[in-house]
Amino acid sequence: MQHHRFLRWSLIVFGFALLPACSSYAPPAALVGMSREALVAQMGHPDTERKVDGGSRLEFPRGPLGKQTWFVYFDATGRAIRAEQVLTEQNFNRVDVGMAQDEVLKLLGRPSDTQALGRERGVVWSYRYDNYVCNWFQIELSQQQQVRSAGYSPSPECERRDDSF
Structure with a gap:
């Protein structure tokens, strides 16, 4: 009985220890004025860095299955602005x-999933995102790297599977 109580409390403590990790997908609350180096030290290396509006932008795909992508903007002096x-x-x-x-x-950063279309017709980019209906957003790109179509559809991890034989 004592062992079960210890195990239960250990799991509870471990669960609470994970809570800060779950909330760390977003940039720090005190972001404005932070240097690029300080931000990278906290968030890790970005997926992409782009030059924008006289400054730069770091892109951080985050979360389970890539459901969040944070863009952090820096001014010309290398300080975070938003x-x-x-x-x-x-x-x-x-x-x-x-x-x-x-x-x-x-606009969106890199997709969470990419699939080639048959007969060299292009690719489909899929973006998972936080929503209540378990959709993802998909973009069909032609061989000329232009959007052919785009829309919402059910995400495959949410589709019901029939395991009966």
Whole structure:
């Protein structure tokens, strides 16, 4: 009985120890004014760095299955000025047919999943994101690296599987 009580309390303590790790997907709350080096020390190396508006932007895909991507913007002196989580329906709805692949990357960052289409017709990029209906956003890109179509569909990890034989 004593062993079970110890095991139960150990699991509870371990669970609470993981809570800060779960909340660490986002940049630090005191981000404004932070140096690039200090941010990278806290968040790890970014996936991509881009030059934007006289400064730069670091891109951090995060979370289980890549459901968050944080863009952190820096001014010309290398100090953080703001951060935003870009995997949102508002940003997905900005993707239009004919948009260049590079424009999509600048808007959303890298996809969480990529699949080649048969007969060299292009690729499908899939973006998982936090939502209540278990959708992901998919973009079909042509061989010319332009958006052919885009829309929402059920994410495969949420589809019901029939295991009966």
